[in-house]
Amino acid sequence: MTDLPDLTTETLWAILNGDLADDTVNQLVWQTLGYDYSLDTQTWQTQNVDDAWAQKYPEPPNFIESRPATVQLTRAIPKENKQLLKTVLGFKGYSVDQLVPRLTRRATMANWLLSIMRDRGLI
DSSP: OOOOOOSSHHHHHHHHTTOSOHHHHHHHHHHHHTOEEETTTTEEEOTTSOHHHHHHOSSOOOTTTOHHHHHHHHHTSOGGGTTHHHHTTOOOOOOGGGOOHHHHHHHHHHHHHHHHHHHTTOO
8 A cells, every 4th residue: 555644624624525546545544444454475465454344355345336335334323423524624515416326335445444543541
């Protein structure tokens, strides 16, 4: 994986605003889930990935393209963290003409990352 930006609120805004490439956003989520790519074996390592993810996705999914993977990510956000984009970042959502799968999935990814940040005491 390439050098990824730090997990900060600025990074989350870059995800929401479309300033980070889809590949970078996917890689941030993959890394946070525990996926690690071994250059030696040219395979994904899942020893640090929760079993529920590793069994269903032995290779990390492309969350931008995969509705089922994004749904699983949404379900992984604790109920008390579902509104963090709104309450912590003040994100007002997208306008009706922006409600396309790519943007809504990026918002889900940003909310999941923000939930992880809260759980780790980073916000």
